[in-house]
Amino acid sequence: MESCDVLVAGGGPAGSTCAGRLQQAGLDVLLLDSQIFPRQKPCAGWITPPVFDALALDADTYRQGRVLQDIENFRTGIIGGAPVVTRYGTTVSYGIRRCEFDHYLLQRCCVRRSLGEPVTTMVRHDSGWIVNGRIRTRLLVGAGGHFCPVARLLGARIGREAAVAAQVAEFALSPAEENMSSVPADTPALFFCRDMKGYGWLFRKGNYINVGLGRMDTTHLVQHTREFCTFLQHHGYLSADLDGRFQGHAYRVYQGQGGRNCIGDGALLIGDAAGVAHSHSGEGILPAIESAMMAADTIVSAKGDYRREKLKPYADSLTGRYGAGSEKVTPLHVPSLFLRMLGARLLSSKGFTRHIVLNRWFLHANQNMLNSKQH
Ligand SMILES: Cc1cc2nc3c(=O)[nH]c(=O)nc-3n(C[C@H](O)[C@H](O)[C@H](O)COP(=O)(O)OP(=O)(O)OC[C@H]3O[C@@H](n4cnc5c(N)ncnc54)[C@H](O)[C@@H]3O)c2cc1C
Known part of the structure; x- marks a missing residue:
């Protein structure tokens, strides 16, 4: 039987970051992902930019042979309304x-891995686990x-919790479309739904277009996406045919104590499994x-004793970093009636757009960053 100290289930940004840090600290790590990389997400x-700081990643190194689109401006507004352009x-x-970013991080972490192998069974054995009937881990x-x-093992009621539901399409522009495209690559567009329960985006990265819409309210998602695309096409932002190109996915925004239980005896959750996305x-x-870095710190400090109480510092770190509750007023998280009524008005204000929507909600100008030196 194969064995390891820590088995990481999933090789996205959370899994590769945590696995790499644990291995650097001298632990024997095995990472399983159900997909072969590079894979679509x-x-x-x-x-x-704090992503680069946290990963100690040099933007110019990453840029070699991969798409890295610099963003200097945003076009924002309400779907159907006039946009505001904010320049930085x-x-x-x-x-x-x-597909490029996750593959790069996974290769960089240099951890022993089994790709194309989903975690299917986890059976408690002594104080550890037998995974997939063939791997022993603590x-x-x-x-x-x-x-x-x-997450399911730790009690997540997947499919019955509040979650963001989103649809997205990403495709390469043909050379002719590229010449005709009116979407400036350094200026992504964000258009909020009139009820402020979500937003759509149109984003150009090199010669790739990414268009999608996410909502806290999962009903009528397809209809909202269709209306958004019609709006984009009507205003000449997008001419490509999008039929059959959308993929759907879901994830949870951080809800503190109202969110998923992220620790248990011999198990913890990071990234989307823990539901830590920014609610704004x-x-x-x-x-x-960040959650992967905080988890790795706790795991290393636990020195092989992975009982729930020894993993609690990780849960405390999440609370310290992101807060204990879900009281925030946000566009994705159901906003106050005040904001809903005034949404269109506020989003036509250049000052509100720059200072609140972009600087505070999207760019975290008011937040200290975790970085690789601190962790
Ligand atoms: C439409 C959409 C748009 C988004 N846009 C943005 C954005 O622009 N910027 C941003 O910061 N966030 C965005 N997000 C959120 C972001 O994608 C996630 O928060 C992020 O991917 C979380 O990383 P992760 O490593 O936790 O999980 P993931 O990236 O989802 O990785 C999980 C990995 O686990 C693997 N896996 C799944 N099941 C198993 C199993 N049973 N066994 C083994 N492996 C398994 C999967 O194959 C996958 O590789 C978006 C989300 C959606 C749905």
């Missing part, structure tokens, strides 16, 4: 392709995204990486 692929005059975000790290089997923007890649 439904995502807009927008990341903020410097790079404030980036666009990546998840600790399970659930990094398998929203539908992670380790739906950004999940940075919190996935």
Whole structure:
């Protein structure tokens, strides 16, 4: 039987970050992912600069042979309404392709892995686990995204919890379409639903277009996406035929104590499995990486004793970082009636758009960052 100290279920940004850190600390790590990499992940692929800091990743190194789109401006508004363009005059975000980004991180972490092998069974054995009937491990790290089997093991009621439901399409523009495209690559567009329960985006990364829509309210998602696309096409933002190109996916935004239980005896959850995406923007890649770093710290400190109480510092770190409750007023999280009524008005204000929507909700200008030196 194969064995390891820690088995990481899932090789997305959370799994590869945690696995790499644990291996650097001298632990014997095995990572399983149900897919062969490079693999597609439904995502807009927008990341903020702290992602590079947290991963100690050099943007120019990453850029070699991969798409890394600099973002300097945003076009924002209400679907159907007039847009506001906010300019920063410097790079404030980036666009990546998840098939490239996740593959790069997984290769970089250099951890023993079995790809194309889903975690299917986890049976308690002594103080550890037997996984898939063939691997003995002392600790399970659930990094398998929203539908992670380790999350189910720790009590997640997958499919019956509040979640963001989203649809996205990403495709290469043909050379002719590229010449005709009116979407500036450094200016992604974000258009909020009139009820403020979600937003759609149109995002160009090199010669790839990414278009999608996410909502806290899962009903009529397809209809909202269709209306958004009609709006984009009507205003000349998009001419490509999108039929059959959309993929759907779900994930949870962080809800503190109202969210998923992320620790148990011999098991913990990180990234989307734990439900840590930012509630304001739906950004999940940075919190996935941060949660992986915090989990790795706790695991190393636990020195092989992985009882629930020894893993509690990780749960405390999440609360310390992201808060204990879900009281925040957000566009993705159901907003107050006040915001809903005034949404269209506020989003036509250049000051509100720059300082609240973009700087605070999307770019975290008011938040200290975890970085690789601290962790
Ligand atoms: C449409 C959409 C758009 C988004 N856009 C953005 C964005 O622009 N920016 C941003 O920051 N966030 C975005 N997010 C959120 C972001 O994609 C997630 O928060 C992020 O991918 C979480 O990373 P993760 O490593 O936790 O999980 P994932 O990236 O989902 O990785 C999980 C891995 O686990 C594997 N897996 C699943 N089941 C098993 C199993 N049983 N056994 C083994 N492996 C398994 C999967 O194959 C996958 O490789 C978006 C989400 C959606 C749905």
